[in-house]
Amino acid sequence: MIKLDFTKGSGLLPAIAQDYKTGKVLMLAYINEESWRKSLETGEVHYWSRSRSELWHKGGTSGNVQKIKEIYADCDNDTVLFVVDQIGQAACHTGRESCFYQKIDNSGEVTIVGDIIFDPEKVYGKK
DSSP: OOOTTGGGGOOEEEEEETTTTTTTEEEEEEEEEHHHHHHHHHHBBOOOOOOOOEEETTTTTOOOOEEEEEEEEEETTSOEEEEEEGGGOOSSSTTSSSSOOOEOOOOOOOOOOOOSSSSSSHHHHHO
8 A cells, every 4th residue: 555755744745636527627735644544435535624723524514525536646655636526516615616716827917717606605604
C-alpha cells in the first residue's frame, strides 16, 4: 500500500478533485491521515477543513458528494488527485461546478465564468 508523505505541510497534503467525465478541475483542498483513511474506507472524498479544524465529508451538508473513481499520487507522494463522480454537479461552496470560476487575464482583470447551480444560502445558511 502506498505511503503518503504526511510529514510535509504540518501533516496536510494538497488534494485536487477532478471530474472524471469532463476532466475539469473542481477544487483543491487538503487531506490528513484521518481523511485519507476515511476516503479509502468509504469511497467518497473526505478532506481536512483548515478553517474549522475538523474532518470534512465533501457533500455531507449539501448532498454534492464526490464518489471516488480513481486516485493518483504525485512523484513525491505528497499530493493526491481524486478523480471523482461529482454528485449534484457542484463542487464549490459558492454553488458553482468548480471552485476555479474566476478567469484572470494578463492585466489581472477577473471574469466570472461559472454559473451558480445551487443557492449556497439555502444549502448552508450563508453565502
